[in-house]
Amino acid sequence: MRIDDHPIISFPERETVTFSYEGEEVEAREGETIAAALHNEGVVELRKSGDQKRPRGLFCAIGKCSSCLMTVDGVPNVRTCITLAQEGMEVEKQNGFPEISSDAERLEPGSIATKVADLLVVGGGPAGLKGAITAADAGADVIIVDENPFLGGQLIKQTHKFFGSSDQEAGTRGVEIGEELIEGVEEHPNIEAMKSSSAVGIYEEAVGIYRNREQFLKVDAGKTLIATGATEDMITFPNNDLPGVYAAGGIQTLMNVYGVKPGDSVLMVGAGNVGLIVVYQLLQAGVDVEAIVEIAPEIGGYFVHAAKIRRIGVPILTDHKVLEVEGEDRVKRVRIAEHDGAGETIQGTEREYEVDILALAVGLSPSYKLLHHAGSELKFQPQLGGYVPERDERMKTSRKDVYVAGDVAGVEEATAAMLEGIIAGADATIELGIGGKAEDELIAEARDQLKELRAGPYYKELRENLKEVQT
Template sequence: MPEVKEIEILIIGGGPAGLSAAAAAADLGASVLVLERDGKPGGQLVKQTHKFFGSKKQYAGDRGYQIGNLLIDRCQNNPKVEVWTDTTALGIYEDGVVTAEGQGKHLKIKPQKTIVATGASEKMIAFPNNDMPGIYGAGAVQTLMNVHGIVPGQRVLMIGAGNIGLIVSYQLMQAGVEVAAIIEAAPAIGGYLVHASKIRRAGVPILTSHTIREAYGQESVEGAIICRLDEQWQPIPGTEQDLKVDVICLAVGLSPLTELCFQAECQMKYVPELSGHVPLRSESLETTRPGLYVAGDVSGVEEASSAMVEGRLAGISAAYSLGYGNEAAAKLQAEALAELSELRSGPAGQKTVQGIKKLMDKEEAAC
């Protein structure tokens, strides 16, 4: 039988939310263990080379990988934080034990509180030949280029004009890859106009109300047929275009990675505005399973800035529930909630605000 590791707060996921939670909880005096399935913590921040917006509190002006390094340093320099890399959480059980696999061993952990910060996975879309070599998710392309220094191809069709699609398109161009076009099924660009403007100034067309009909090629992608959509989102015959590309990159959204929340029997609810099934939780981010908190994209897909603030709030809340911080913790909770409200106050945050309102609506039945 493997030895059981006892810890005050266990955090599953070492991305922006998980690292922020760890630092916040440890600063209040709690002992923290972070499980990270990759070889290095940081999550999506590791491969983000663009500068962040917002305020200094959300690291405005710093690039994603720089923010990741700052959060890693904060945790590494705090004796209250332990980080296990190359370790994957397997399950959260009725007796409070969490199992994991790491370094070829089966591990058992008994935390007093648990924070799930597992992030999100990329969505795919269906079209003929969507399994051909040369078709990637945008996150995979970022990892290839910004972590491993490998370009995916020579000429790319980007599907999706949200922030991820726009940012990765610009990073492809910076790496010397031609972007043939960005297509977006919606009638308007979903990302920030500052990102779209950079793309357009470089001569790349952004085609709204367009979709992909099919990919084609012999052994890998050689091209794609795209077409225009009508107001009912149906293809308009005769509007097809043939784009010669060797890469098709999908930036069509993310889905919260909530398998552990389902397995832990948290009460869940499908909320489209939050990108899928998410756990019901209190203002302090505690789920319907007492002592289990969520933070970041697992609680509803947003920007990394919001994930870091949610992580901080979950870390403070978990530590406060163990008796750390007292009045100081209550004040920090209020500050984090105010910061989240401010982040979500603009047009880009309205979808999240609507989603949270639906989530909290007692009238609607949960799944």
């Protein structure tokens, strides 16, 4: 269902395109993904899992998981959450493992085109965009790739005013910060931006890119900046794979980017800042929120966000956990209970909520796979979200031509991501012999701002984890 009336976002009328889903015609707005258009039509089961044939629906909505794989124009395993609906497309549900047609076209290695750049940036979120602009301002030729149909990363759906450092745009809505950065990249003469383009492997001589579902490319760059962000986490409970169990950020994408209402009523899991903010945004979109379930004894997010939610009348149930989700082909009911502090259910405290959405805001893990492929040394640091690369003070990994910035280097905030992007982009140009004193000064300023941002008792563990990966 479309969101027609929203206090902050306006969704202008757009041209429509028509595609077929299982032989039926579906109308989508131009610039909308297949999965968003199907959700709008009430289709939430997008495929059946490989071996068990269990129903699967959208989860992350930004191309990071495999929940939304469908067959499009005969090509199996297409991530429909990041593939735009196009006129005449034929979309089919996958019922178990798909088959690859025996006459599928094979690529000859010599037929793959190569592009050359000083710097390749993988990931067009705040870290990658700042890195690209900084390097391009210094005179470097930059290519930036992002596998989503839009640049901006997580920023394009953050309709709230940002917390963080005032030097890095705190108080401004995330979407507005994103728009400014995207404009900076798209209008820069030294930057080529390639959307709907996934980096699929990093080799000694080049990075492999799969572009627009039709073309393989090699990018041969002097330096590569990995700014692939983070993936939202799942937790274990029976039926956690049913359609209707969404990552909180996935819900944001549906509502705030595509203007599609994810469902009618929600139970949110996680009272950190992401859970609290997404609950507020669900209410803005006209979705009922029954409660927030938090396993910890205390709320993890900022007091100001929690107070706002409580004033509206949404209860925040600390020391509670999800027991199970019920439903055959989608979420119908969620059972929760209070626990004794050690995770054991306190008998008699069980309760049920009749909801069609269970939203999970239970943390993020860095998207480190390309760094692993590149051979950069990784370390497990829980306070940074999981496996993160070792890096020097200028964001260079143990593989000397590969830099990192943003959530993939440790899950923090957009402010930290942008500052790390500046440091990585500037140092890459110095190492390439393009940048100089001005870039050195940018690095020093950004490092000072990062130090200030991470000061204070709240960031003690983060600082300790960061020390472990600093070389």
